[in-house]
Amino acid sequence: MNELRKLGLIEFIASPVVTGGVLHGSFARQGLVIESEQTHSSTEQMKGLCAGTWHMASTAFDNVLAWSGREGHEIVAIAPAAQGVALPVIVRPEIRSWDDLRGKPLAVDAVDTAYALVLRRILQAHGLEMDNGDYSLVPAGAPPQRYESMAKGETFAAILNPPWDHRAVEDGMTLFGDHREVLPDYPGAVYAVTRTFAESNRTWVTGFLKGLFDATGWLLDPATSDLAVRQMSAGEGGGEKPVRARLARVPRELTLNRDGLRVVLDLRVRFGMTPGLGSDLATYVDTSYAEEAMKTMR
Structure with missing residues (x-):
C-alpha cells in the first residue's frame, strides 16, 4: 500500500465533514491523511498558511482578501467549508442599548478583517462609527478568546460564533442582534490555499475535495446518515444533537x-x-480544483 500523504488543515472549529471523512475513510481512499489543528486567530492561521506550516485553511473569505499578496503568496478560495454562517452580537450584562457601547472596547479576531468588518457594519446601522471614536476594537483572537475577554470585563461586545454565543448567554450576557439585519447574504467559511502550493500539489488538493464530497454524501444520505451521526457522536462524546446541528450547515x-x-x-x-x-x-477564487474533483466523483 502506498504511504498516505499528510495534508495540514488549520481551522477555527473542527469541520464535521472532515471528521466524518476521516472516520469513513474518504480521505484515505484519496491517499491522504488529514492533520487538522484549531487556530487561536486569523493572523496565526494566515501567516501559517503562507509560511507552509499548514497546506490549507478553513477561514472567512475576507481573510483571503486581506492576506492574499501580503506575505508574498497569492491566496485563493477553492470550495465552501460551511453553508451560511451565524454571526450573533453578544454584549455584557450591563449593556442595555446600542448607545451604551459608546466609548467601550469591543473584542474582535483582528481589527481589519472578517467579522470585525461585519461588527462595524452592524454598529454603523445603529449610529456608531469607529472612525468617529464611538468605540474601539481589541484584537482578542478566535471565539474562545473573545468570550474570555468579555467574561473578564476587558471588552463589552463581540461576535461570538456557536457554541460560544450559547455559553455567553448562559453566563448572563445578552444576544443583541446579528449580521442578517445588514448583511443577510454574508457567506460561510471557505477552504483556501496558496496558489503556489495548489499548483505544485494539484493531485492532493483535488483529492482533498474528492474526500470532502464523498464524506458529505455519507453524512447526508438518508440511508447512511444515522450511522454516520452515531459514529461521530461516539467519537466526540457529545451526543447526537450537536452533531446533527453542525451537519445542517454542511455544503x-x-x-x-x-x-x-x-x-x-x-x-x-x-x-x-x-x-x-x-x-x-476572480483574483481571489479558483474553482478549477473543485470542477476537476466533481468530474470524477459524479
Whole structure:
C-alpha cells in the first residue's frame, strides 16, 4: 500500500465533514491523511498558511482578501467549508442599548478583517462609527478568546460564533442582534490555499475535495446518515444533537457562492480596505480544483 500523504488543515472549529471523512475513510481512499489543528486567530492561521506550516485553511473569505499578496503568496478560495454562517452580537450584562457601547472596547479576531468588518457594519446601522471614536476594537483572537475577554470585563461586545454565543448567554450576557439585519447574504467559511502550493500539489488538493464530497454524501444520505451521526457522536462524546446541528450547515456541493463572496469584497471596499491585489473577485477564487474533483466523483 502506498504511504498516505499528510495534508495540514488549520481551522477555527473542527469541520464535521472532515471528521466524518476521516472516520469513513474518504480521505484515505484519496491517499491522504488529514492533520487538522484549531487556530487561536486569523493572523496565526494566515501567516501559517503562507509560511507552509499548514497546506490549507478553513477561514472567512475576507481573510483571503486581506492576506492574499501580503506575505508574498497569492491566496485563493477553492470550495465552501460551511453553508451560511451565524454571526450573533453578544454584549455584557450591563449593556442595555446600542448607545451604551459608546466609548467601550469591543473584542474582535483582528481589527481589519472578517467579522470585525461585519461588527462595524452592524454598529454603523445603529449610529456608531469607529472612525468617529464611538468605540474601539481589541484584537482578542478566535471565539474562545473573545468570550474570555468579555467574561473578564476587558471588552463589552463581540461576535461570538456557536457554541460560544450559547455559553455567553448562559453566563448572563445578552444576544443583541446579528449580521442578517445588514448583511443577510454574508457567506460561510471557505477552504483556501496558496496558489503556489495548489499548483505544485494539484493531485492532493483535488483529492482533498474528492474526500470532502464523498464524506458529505455519507453524512447526508438518508440511508447512511444515522450511522454516520452515531459514529461521530461516539467519537466526540457529545451526543447526537450537536452533531446533527453542525451537519445542517454542511455544503451539499463544492460550488462557491460568488454572490455571497461579492458581499464580503464590497464590505471591505466600503470601509476603505480594498484588497492589495485589487477589487476583481476572480483574483481571489479558483474553482478549477473543485470542477476537476466533481468530474470524477459524479
